[in-house]
Amino acid sequence: MIVDESVVVREMEEILDRARGAGLRLPASVVFANGAFSCLGRYVASATASGPILVVGGRFVRDRQRRLSLEEQFCRHDVPSIHYVEVRGEPTCESVQAGVTLARRVRPHTVVGIGGGSSLDTAKAIAALLTNSGTIDEYLEGGERTRQLECAPAPQFAIPTTGGTGSEMTRNAVIGIPARKLKRSLRDDRLMPTMALVDPDLTMSAPANVTLASGLDALTQLIEVCISKFARPETTEACLKALRHVRWALPRAIMEPTNRPARSAMSMAASVSGLGLANAGLGMAHGIASALGAVRPLPHGWICGVLLPHVLRVNRDAAEQPLARVLAAFLGEDEPKPGVVDRGLEELDRWYAALDVPADLSSLGLTDAEIEEIAVGSMGNSMRGNPVVMTPREVARFLQRLCRKAP
Ligand SMILES: [Fe+2]
Numbered sequence: 001m002i003v004d005e006s007v008v009v010r011e012m013e014e015i016l017d018r019a020r021g022a023g024l025r026l027p028a029s030v031v032f033a034n035g036a037f038s039c040l041g042r043y044v045a046s047a048t049a050s051g052p053i054l055v056v057g058g059r060f061v062r063d064r065q066r067r068l069s070l071e072e073q074f075c076r077h078d079v080p081s082i083h084y085v086e087v088r089g090e091p092t093c094e095s096v097q098a099g100v101t102l103a104r105r106v107r108p109h110t111v112v113g114i115g116g117g118s119s120l121d122t123a124k125a126i127a128a129l130l131t132n133s134g135t136i137d138e139y140l141e142g143g144e145r146t147r148q149l150e151c152a153p154a155p156q157f158a159i160p161t162t163g164g165t166g167s168e169m170t171r172n173a174v175i176g177i178p179a180r181k182l183k184r185s186l187r188d189d190r191l192m193p194t195m196a197l198v199d200p201d202l203t204m205s206a207p208a209n210v211t212l213a214s215g216l217d218a219l220t221q222l223i224e225v226c227i228s229k230f231a232r233p234e235t236t237e238a239c240l241k242a243l244r245h246v247r248w249a250l251p252r253a254i255m256e257p258t259n260r261p262a263r264s265a266m267s268m269a270a271s272v273s274g275l276g277l278a279n280a281g282l283g284m285a286h287g288i289a290s291a292l293g294a295v296r297p298l299p300h301g302w303i304c305g306v307l308l309p310h311v312l313r314v315n316r317d318a319a320e321q322p323l324a325r326v327l328a329a330f331l332g333e334d335e336p337k338p339g340v341v342d343r344g345l346e347e348l349d350r351w352y353a354a355l356d357v358p359a360d361l362s363s364l365g366l367t368d369a370e371i372e373e374i375a376v377g378s379m380g381n382s383m384r385g386n387p388v389v390m391t392p393r394e395v396a397r398f399l400q401r402l403c404r405k406a407p
Helices: 005-021 036-047 064-076 093-106 117-130 200-205 208-227 233-255 260-279 284-295 300-315 320-331 340-354 368-377 392-403
Strands: 029-032 053-057 082-086 110-115 156-160 172-177 182-187 195-198
Touching: 005 029, 005 233, 005 260, 029 036, 029 260, 036 064, 036 110, 036 156, 036 195, 053 093, 053 117, 064 082, 082 093, 082 117, 093 117, 093 172, 110 117, 117 156, 117 172, 117 182, 156 200, 156 260, 172 284, 182 284, 195 260, 200 260, 208 233, 208 260, 208 284, 208 300, 208 320, 233 260, 233 320, 233 340, 284 300, 284 368, 284 392, 300 340, 300 392, 320 340, 368 392
Parallel strands: 029 195, 053 082, 053 110, 110 156, 156 195
Antiparallel strands: 172 182
């Protein structure tokens, strides 16, 4: 199934219309269109009052040419000053706090996040701490949280440049605490971006390894949303629709980076997966990925992707029907037919091999102590949605199997 990008845009519009009709959480405004980035200045000027702007981003912000075109856009709309926070790697309390210090000094009216999930999450956290006192660690979920956001975050725009995390459609930001080998979420309904501006053309410059890892994140999110204990008919329908594109679009986006239909389909997959996770739940792959990512500095999407086929096999009996629908959609079949789960899992394995995705975690060399630590750390919010109830001991056994080198 290969489609024109206009088909993808139309499908996305239908998904957003239905999501709004069903009362799902989503940004006040979502623009999904090829070339939409050229209108950013106008969108910012019309959605917020005039004032300085803080741009938070990674590769995009380091690219002089792109910075200049951004500044031209904002100048045309009388933005008095633009400030930048450069993001390198996944956000930590320390990196967020450095951005907050700058933001509190320059007092931007609007925060614009441009990049992958790390940039968008950093932008959300800065927007929240710009209007609330204290430090980021005080607001993170988990046993240590001591404060809730009192004031709404500053207006924030989310502009993804990878087809991955779907952070532009969610109300949380994932922040690492490296010293404690933890990742925690800052979560609040008001953290949902004021506007998600999704221009699939922006993802064309993403390197192949980033496209693969972020695509695997979107795939895992779409699937976990559908089989989660907290799945809702509206989120499942949306995710199944997006899932039908991933098998053809991800390999094509990697092999032909400027392929517009493929990039558009993966941008849709990512945004819809974000819509899904903001309104339903995730599962075991994300539970473990959060803890494993805090122990080893690996791309979140890569970890999720490697875990996914194994997680589906653990859950196949407990989530037989949703899994059949998910795998039928992955295969591009209209209805789940007998044997679809076996066929779908076999095809997923073949597809992974063609994309060079490892079949297990044996290359990581995790020690028994690290596995225990990851197993305990994986019992967070995502794990609550997993169809099979997993104890830390069961997760540790699952990880030990994946870490054992094949004879
Ligand atoms: Fe994810």
